[in-house]
Structures are given as C-alpha cells and as structure tokens.
Amino acid sequence: MVKIHSASVLFTSAIAALASASPVADVKRDVAAPTNKVVMDNDYAARAWNSFLLALNAGWDVLGLTASTGDTWMPQGVEHALANLELGGLSCIPVYAGSVYPLLNTPELFQTWQKIHGAVVWQGSFAPENATLEAEGMDPTSGDPFRINTKALVMQPTTMVQNRTGAVNFMIEQVYKYPGQVSIYAAGALTNVALAVRSDPKFASLAKELVIMGGYIDVNMLAATGSPYVTDLNTDINTMYDPEASKIALTADFPNITIAGNVANSIIPTDEWFDELVKVESPYTKYIKENGPGMIFPFWDDIAGAILVEPAIVTNSTKVYIDVDTAWSSPSYGTVRAYAKDLAPMGTREVNYVNKINETRFYEILTHSLQYPKTCADLS
Ligand SMILES: *[C@@H]1O[C@H](CO)[C@@H](O)[C@H](O)[C@H]1NC(C)=O
Ligand SMILES: *[C@@H]1O[C@H](CO)[C@@H](O)[C@H](O)[C@H]1NC(C)=O
Ligand SMILES: *[C@@H]1O[C@H](CO)[C@@H](O)[C@H](O)[C@H]1NC(C)=O
Ligand SMILES: *[C@@H]1O[C@H](CO)[C@@H](O)[C@H](O)[C@H]1NC(C)=O
Ligand SMILES: *[C@@H]1O[C@H](CO)[C@@H](O)[C@H](O)[C@H]1NC(C)=O
Numbered sequence: 001m002v003k004i005h006s007a008s009v010l011f012t013s014a015i016a017a018l019a020s021a022s023p024v025a026d027v028k029r030d031v032a033a034p035t036n037k038v039v040m041d042n043d044y045a046a047r048a049w050n051s052f053l054l055a056l057n058a059g060w061d062v063l064g065l066t067a068s069t070g071d072t073w074m075p076q077g078v079e080h081a082l083a084n085l086e087l088g089g090l091s092c093i094p095v096y097a098g099s100v101y102p103l104l105n106t107p108e109l110f111q112t113w114q115k116i117h118g119a120v121v122w123q124g125s126f127a128p129e130n131a132t133l134e135a136e137g138m139d140p141t142s143g144d145p146f147r148i149n150t151k152a153l154v155m156q157p158t159t160m161v162q163n164r165t166g167a168v169n170f171m172i173e174q175v176y177k178y179p180g181q182v183s184i185y186a187a188g189a190l191t192n193v194a195l196a197v198r199s200d201p202k203f204a205s206l207a208k209e210l211v212i213m214g215g216y217i218d219v220n221m222l223a224a225t226g227s228p229y230v231t232d233l234n235t236d237i238n239t240m241y242d243p244e245a246s247k248i249a250l251t252a253d254f255p256n257i258t259i260a261g262n263v264a265n266s267i268i269p270t271d272e273w274f275d276e277l278v279k280v281e282s283p284y285t286k287y288i289k290e291n292g293p294g295m296i297f298p299f300w301d302d303i304a305g306a307i308l309v310e311p312a313i314v315t316n317s318t319k320v321y322i323d324v325d326t327a328w329s330s331p332s333y334g335t336v337r338a339y340a341k342d343l344a345p346m347g348t349r350e351v352n353y354v355n356k357i358n359e360t361r362f363y364e365i366l367t368h369s370l371q372y373p374k375t376c377a378d379l380s
Helices: 013-018 049-058 074-085 107-117 131-135 169-178 191-199 220-225 230-234 238-240 243-250 269-277 284-289 300-309 359-371
Strands: 037-042 061-067 095-097 182-186 210-215 257-260 314-324 336-339 349-357
Touching: 037 049, 037 300, 049 061, 049 230, 049 284, 049 300, 049 359, 061 074, 074 095, 074 210, 074 284, 095 169, 095 191, 095 243, 107 269, 169 182, 169 191, 182 191, 191 243, 220 230, 243 300, 243 314, 269 359, 284 359, 300 349, 300 359, 336 359, 349 359
Parallel strands: 037 061, 037 182, 061 095, 182 210, 210 257, 257 349
Antiparallel strands: 314 336, 314 349
16 A cells, blocks of 8 residues: 555554564575566555665566556556656556456445444545545545546656556566566555456466565554554555455465565654655655655555565564455455464465564665666666
C-alpha cells in the first residue's frame, strides 16, 4: 500500500512502541547481481517511487510497473506510475494496466462488510465518494473507477500506458521469457498476481519468487487500543482489498514467497532523515524539498522493496505456513493466519515471514537510491 498523507490521520506517540528495531548480528552482504529482474505491481499513488528506485540502484532490471486497484483505482494508479517515472527521466520503464476490480470485492460489498464487522480507518479507493476531497487533490474513491484526478499526480505525464497487452499477460509473458529469473513484487492488492496464477498454470512456478507487502500477524490488540493512526497501521488493507486474490497468490507454487508484514511497520521516517535526504539534489529529493515530506506512515512498500533487492538485509525471519480467510461472514475476512506445517490447512504452503531488518542498512540504500537515482540514460 502506498497511502498518501491524509490530514485526518495524526501522528501520536503511541506509535513509538511499534518503532523499536535494533539490528541483530550476522548480516551477510549480498548485493544483487545485475541480471535480477522484477515486475513491480502496486496500487501506485503520488511519490510511490522508492521501490523502483531501490531496485534500479541495486542494478536490477525493472521490466515494468503494473497497476492494481487498492489505495487508488487502477486507472489513477497508472497515471501515478507514469508521473512518478517521468519525474526522474525513467519513462523507458513501461507501465501496464491491471484489473480494475478485485475478483469479488467492490466498494459496496466492502462498505456493507464494515457495517457488520466494524469500520476500517483507511479504505483506499473503496472509501465513499467525496467530491470535496477530490477537489483538494485526493485520489478518486468509489464511483466511476475510470475518472482521473490529475491534481493528485506529482506531474502531468506525457507518456502513456502500454496498449499492446495488460498487466496480467505482461507478467505471464515475462516469466516465460526469463524462466526462473523474474521476481514478482506486489505491494498492493494481489488481484493481478492471482489472475496471472489462474490464467496460466505454470506462471507461479516459472517466476523466481513473490515478495509482498502486507500480511500482518497478531496485531489485533494494537489495532483495538491504538489511535486511528495505529489502528490503520495494524489493518491489513492490502490483503483485505481482494481476499480471494490474496489466497490464490499466497498459496500458489512460486519457488519462494516472502512476506513483509509486521516488519513493514518497523521504520517510520523522521524529519531529520528528510532534512538529510534533501541535501543532495535529484529530481526526487527536489520534489520532496519543494513539497515537504508528505509522509507520516512507515516505509511499507519500501521495506518490502529493500528485502527484494537485498535479502541479506533481513536479520530475522520465520518459515511458516500461511492461509488467508476468505469467508465474507468472518471478521477476519481478507487477513492472513499462520500455521505450523503439521497443522496447516490443505493447499497452503511455506513462506518466509520477515520479522526484522537491518534499519541502518535500509536507510543507507534508500537514501542513496533517492539522492542518486538511475535514469534511462544509465539503463541499457
Ligand atoms: C547493518 O548495516 C550497517 C550499515 O551497512 C552495517 O554497518 C552493520 O554491520 C549492519 N548490522 C548488522 C547487524 O549486520
Ligand atoms: C468528505 O471528506 C471531508 C473531510 O474528511 C468530510 O468532512 C466530509 O464530511 C466528507 N463528505 C462526504 C460527503 O462524505
Ligand atoms: C498504442 O500505443 C502506441 C505507442 O505509444 C501508439 O502509437 C498507438 O496509437 C496506440 N494505439 C492505440 C489504439 O491507442
Ligand atoms: C527465498 O527467499 C529468502 C528471502 O529472500 C531467501 O533467504 C531464501 O534463500 C530463498 N530461498 C530459495 C529456495 O530461493
Ligand atoms: C526472531 O523474531 C521472532 C519473532 O519476533 C522472535 O520470537 C525471536 O526471538 C527472534 N530471534 C532472534 C534471534 O532475535
């Protein structure tokens, strides 16, 4: 998820309890080889550039960005992806349109579910339509998913979405082209990944791995007793946008699945970091300097991106079986549950569940990626 700054969500000291992260010993440096390839799927919003910048700076081949519906409607996400790339001279990276709707979920179903099971603080594109907020520059919510709010973009893109094929076919095509070499990174809803899994029985096994942001475990008490901000942080909206797709993707036979769940809440940017960051000018740091940090949330997608490009940044992880609750009548609809191997439900599989990363190293690579971003001129 790549939420944008919302005035109604306030930073509170309660979050400090979540922010503890002291690195554990025994990290091995292993900078990614230049042949690594990735398709980056996301519910793109303004400034959702950290993950592709991290991948490019680690020498990865970013084959394309694919847009999903989640925090933003897919068509708006496409515009964000194009704008985020163009700002830094990266329009040589193609953008593909994904599914507009989740497999079953709709804003109406999501609102009805909340009436039965309790409200969700951040509802992304499924929030009720609000013309006032849109006029203020927020991304469109509910209503017609094809309407675009250009005010929400970091710039007006002059480039266009690829029209040769869509996100799902693009992902499938790439794993056939480079068998065993393509990582699928998904930091929004898993609709496109699930559609690729169901469209082609070999898709998952031909990919190298799936790395996702989302999949929180044991955070109910934090969600129940925190401020709206803390509750939001502990709501698994990425998996909840499309519960059925989450289940399909997280039980598919990818050679490897890595989940940046709770760990994605472990680092929250500070004003000091932003101050240091903008001392070196790049198109991205310049934008941040001129428009303010605009960020009060943890480095969600960015931590998942760092884990993707530098697995050695992980200092503690657990192998566990994972399932997703797909009962609409359940208060846990769309959220994950972990199991011991011997007790796991049928059809589930083992995943790497990341518990901790090296925070110092994370800041190091993120800062460098933003201060010295690659451009198309650097890419062959
Ligand atoms: C964490 O990363 C920093 C910066 O690269 C490094 O100096 C340190 O040794 C790492 N810590 C561990 C525990 O690996
Ligand atoms: C739109 O959002 C604003 C700001 O959160 C809120 O005050 C207003 O009540 C909302 N309008 C509707 C129609 O929901
Ligand atoms: C598809 O994209 C190409 C290249 O940007 C463009 O020339 C062409 O007009 C587009 N076709 C349609 C049907 O939009
Ligand atoms: C799966 O991914 C994890 C995390 O990146 C890594 O530690 C592990 O070696 C990988 N396993 C395989 C079989 O590739
Ligand atoms: C790794 O993380 C798990 C879950 O937070 C924790 O129980 C365990 O003690 C940690 N292991 C080490 C070596 O820190």
